[in-house]
Amino acid sequence: MFCENNQHLQESFLSGVYALSPALQRRLQDTWADTFYAEVFCRIAESEFAVLYSTEVSRPNVAVNVLVSFEILKSGLGLSDEGLYERVCFDLLVRHALGLRDLGEDVFTLRTVYNFRKRMREYATATGTNLMQMVFEQVTDEQLAALELRTGLQRMDSTQVLSNLAQWSRLELLVGVTQSVYRELPEALREAWAERLALYLDGRPHQVCYRIRASEERQHLETLGERLYALSQDLAALDPEHAQLALLKRVLEEQYAVSPEGEVRLQAGGEISAQSLQSPHDPEATYRKKGGKSYRGGYVANVSETADPENEVQLITDVQVEPNHADDTQLMDQALTGQQERGIEVTSVVTDGGYSGELGDEVCEEHGVDLRPTRLRGGVSHGEQWGWDAYSWEVDAEGTPLRVTCPEGVTVDLEPGQSAERSLARFPQQSCEACPFYGKQCRVKERKTTGPTFYVTHRSIKVARRRQRLCPEDAQLRAPVEAVMWELKHPFGSNQLPVRGLTRVGTVL
Numbered sequence: 001m002f003c004e005n006n007q008h009l010q011e012s013f014l015s016g017v018y019a020l021s022p023a024l025q026r027r028l029q030d031t032w033a034d035t036f037y038a039e040v041f042c043r044i045a046e047s048e049f050a051v052l053y054s055t056e057v058s059r060p061n062v063a064v065n066v067l068v069s070f071e072i073l074k075s076g077l078g079l080s081d082e083g084l085y086e087r088v089c090f091d092l093l094v095r096h097a098l099g100l101r102d103l104g105e106d107v108f109t110l111r112t113v114y115n116f117r118k119r120m121r122e123y124a125t126a127t128g129t130n131l132m133q134m135v136f137e138q139v140t141d142e143q144l145a146a147l148e149l150r151t152g153l154q155r156m157d158s159t160q161v162l163s164n165l166a167q168w169s170r171l172e173l174l175v176g177v178t179q180s181v182y183r184e185l186p187e188a189l190r191e192a193w194a195e196r197l198a199l200y201l202d203g204r205p206h207q208v209c210y211r212i213r214a215s216e217e218r219q220h221l222e223t224l225g226e227r228l229y230a231l232s233q234d235l236a237a238l239d240p241e242h243a244q245l246a247l248l249k250r251v252l253e254e255q256y257a258v259s260p261e262g263e264v265r266l267q268a269g270g271e272i273s274a275q276s277l278q279s280p281h282d283p284e285a286t287y288r289k290k291g292g293k294s295y296r297g298g299y300v301a302n303v304s305e306t307a308d309p310e311n312e313v314q315l316i317t318d319v320q321v322e323p324n325h326a327d328d329t330q331l332m333d334q335a336l337t338g339q340q341e342r343g344i345e346v347t348s349v350v351t352d353g354g355y356s357g358e359l360g361d362e363v364c365e366e367h368g369v370d371l372r373p374t375r376l377r378g379g380v381s382h383g384e385q386w387g388w389d390a391y392s393w394e395v396d397a398e399g400t401p402l403r404v405t406c407p408e409g410v411t412v413d414l415e416p417g418q419s420a421e422r423s424l425a426r427f428p429q430q431s432c433e434a435c436p437f438y439g440k441q442c443r444v445k446e447r448k449t450t451g452p453t454f455y456v457t458h459r460s461i462k463v464a465r466r467r468q469r470l471c472p473e474d475a476q477l478r479a480p481v482e483a484v485m486w487e488l489k490h491p492f493g494s495n496q497l498p499v500r501g502l503t504r505v506g507t508v509l
Contacts, residue, residue, distance in 0.1 A: 002053040004046045005063030008099030017101065033097040041069050041099055043139045049131055052119040062108045066098050067116045068135055073097065075508045078491025080498075085110055117504075124503045132507045136319065141342055143315060150308035151317060152347040156335065156355065157481040158328050161489065162298040162496040163285040163505065165278065170255070170269075171217055172205040173279065174224045177251050179205065180280040181231070181244045189234060196227060218266070225256045225264040250277055274325045282500040286323040295495075299502065300324040301509050302331035304339070305484055307350060307477050316484065317344060321506040328354040329363055336367040348372055350478045356466070358459060374475045376467055386441050388456065388464035401461050406442065408435050417455055427452040 017025060028034060046064040053061050073094065074084050087094040088107055100107065124130050144151060168176060178200045182190065194201075200208055212220055232248040239245075252258060254276040257265045274287045278297035285297040304318040318335045332355050339346055346369055349355075353375030364371040392405040401423050405411040410431045414423040425444075432438045432452035439445065443454045488509060489495060499508050 001056065001058040001060055002050040002064075003060040005065050005099075007063075008041075008065075008101065017096070019103075028093075028096060031093060031096075033093040036069075036073075036097040037099060039143060040072065040139055041065055041097065043142050044068050044135055045138050048134055048138070052116075052123060052131075062112050062116075063099075066100070066108065067113060068132070069098050070113060071117075071132065071507060075491060078493070081110055081113060085113075117507075120507070121501070121503050130503060130506055133319075137338075137342060140315060140317060141344070144306075144317070144344070147311075147313065147315070149306050149311045149313070149315060151306050151339075151344050153306070153308045153350070153477075154304050154317065154346055154348070155307040155350040155478050155481045156302065156304045156332060157352065157478070157485055158300050158302040158331060158354065159485045159488065160288065160290060160293075160295045160298055160300055160324055160495060161505065161509070162295060163279075163282045163500045164496065164498050165282055165285065165297040165500065166206070167296055168205060168279060169209065171209050171212070171221055171224075173277070174221065174228070174251065174255065175200050175205040175208050177247065177277070177280050178224060178228065181228075181248055184242075184244045185235070186238060186242075189231075189238060192234070193231060197231075200224065221255075222264070222266050225252070225266055228252060229256070229258060229262065229264050247277075247280060247283070250283075275323070284323055284502040285500070286325045288324040295324055298324045298495075299505050300326055300331065301488065302328070302335060303481065303484055303488065304335045304349075305481055307480075309477075314480070319506075319509060321502065321509055323502070327359070329357065329359040332360065333363045333366075336363065336369060340367065350374065350474050352478065361462065361466075371466075372469075372471075372474050373466075374470065374478050376463060376470075384441055385443055386437075387467075388443075388460045389467040391443075391464065392468075393461050393465050395461070395465070399458075399462070401456075401458060404456075406444065408437070414456075421458045422455060423458065423461075424450070424453055424455050426450055 017028065020028065042065075044065040049064045049068075070084065070088070073079075074081065077084065079087070084094070088098065088100070095101075095103075120131050143149075166172075178197060182193065182197055182201060185193070202208065228248055229252055232245065232252065235242055235245050235248065252264075254272060255267060257267055259265075274289075276287065277283060278285050278287055282297065285299065288295045288298070288300070299321055300323075302320040302322075303316055305316050306314045308314075318339055320331045320334045320338075322331065322334075328351075332349070332351070336346060336349075346367070348370040349364070350372045351360075351374070353373055355371065356373040356376045360371055360373075386407065390407050393401060394403040394405075395401050401414045403411055403413050404425050406427070408431075410427060412425050412427055414425055416422075417424050427444050429451050432442075432444055435442065438452070443456075444452045445454065447453045492498060497505060497508055499505055
């Protein structure tokens with residue numbers, strides 16, 4: 001049965017705080033624990049979690065604000081469940097942060113924490129609602145209002161994180177899938193397939209693959225494909241709704257090409273999508289290569305933070321977590337949509353070049369936000385020619401190009417090109433012939449029918465104008481978010497998190 005926890009609001013004479021000297025009590029009020037208690041713990045809307053508990057009259061639940069705060073502190077301090085639980089029992093600062101005043105009061109057990117997580121995960125799976133994300137948004141919105149922070153100018157960045165998975169080869173992945181499926185098969189199928197899969201069931205995936213020679217690897221990949229397909233047929237005939245059938249079908253679709261006649265062909269590595277399964281233990285984790293690094297079995301976290309220089313402090317306003325094949329512009333769209341729904345006004349966003357480009361422009365135009373990237377995707381000229389940003393462009397209110405001025409100061413009207421998204425500019429013959437850059441750095445070329453002319457796409461003009469608006473101070477505005485991304489992963493010591501699954505990763509971050 002759900003009950004809210006208001007006990008922490010009633011001071012007890014048995015509180016451990018009263019055992020401290022007045023000087024130490026004042027010091028306690030200046031610690032992170034007192035700030036956490038006032039700004040996070042006391043703001044948690046416990047009623048949102050009532051959906052996890054029975055409506056029947058029964059034993060009251062362990063305080064939700066305590067359990068939620070336990071999750072927040074675990075991630076923030078980078079501790080294991082056991083490590084934080086010990087501090088809950090014996091550390092005065094942690095107890096103060098969780099509103100546990102009475103030193104003689106019994107605390108919850110770790111089993112309660114595990115059950116609470118399970119309920120949240122099952123609820124998220126069933127409804128698509130992450131209750132921890134709701135807590136973050138609700139607490140943040142209250143903090144923004146209380147501190148009267150300006151939210152119009154924000155900075156945004158993303159980072160790659162890895163799920164708690166072993167980095168498997170392709171053969172190890174298929175062996176791992178085989179073992180995972182076999183463990184869940186109905187007893188009749190387990191007996192029927194035990195001998196045919198025996199080679200791949202003896203040991204962990206890396207141990208199985210260690211016994212296979214490199215020259216035999218492709219043969220085993222093909223053999224596994226044929227056997228997994230046959231197994232999927234048997235399982236579909238016996239139990240069409242079996243949970244492992246979806247896993248079998250996914251692996252076969254991603255790793256093999258199966259003909260209508262049932263012939264199984266191993267796909268080349270380049271034919272496999274980045275969204276393909278990386279491990280049966282975390283089906284949502286995907287693959288991405290970014291900045292020359294490969295991230296196999298991971299997620300991407302996108303963070304928005306206030307950046308107005310007049311704010312006394314800056315707050316993270318939103319966090320998105322998606323499989324790591326998600327593009328930055330997709331995450332920016334989610335962030336702006338979510339903040340708009342929460343009533344947070346955003347007028348400008350400072351980003352790196354990953355959010356720029358046509359999709360980034362479209363997202364920001366849709367939300368009425370000025371995108372201010374410190375770098376841009378594309379739009380840089382190669383060789384000796386000037387980039388389009390060397391020219392000055394004039395457009396109307398709808399963004400239709402009107403006129404262009406070359407670096408030497410000659411202005412001409414832009415005329416419609418052969419397609420709706422192209423324009424051409426005809427320059428005076430006399431001006432161009434006297435120009436030392438004509439036919440060299442300048443993009444204007446001599447045309448038989450039109451004279452000195454260049455052709456340009458409207459997209460190139462848009463990118464050039466945005467590049468011209470880049471300001472050096474934007475890089476300084478964006479820089480602090482790099483520290484935020486470091487702090488996000490620092491408690492875990494690396495890019496790899498100690499959890500698996502989109503819901504858990506979202507909770508931890």
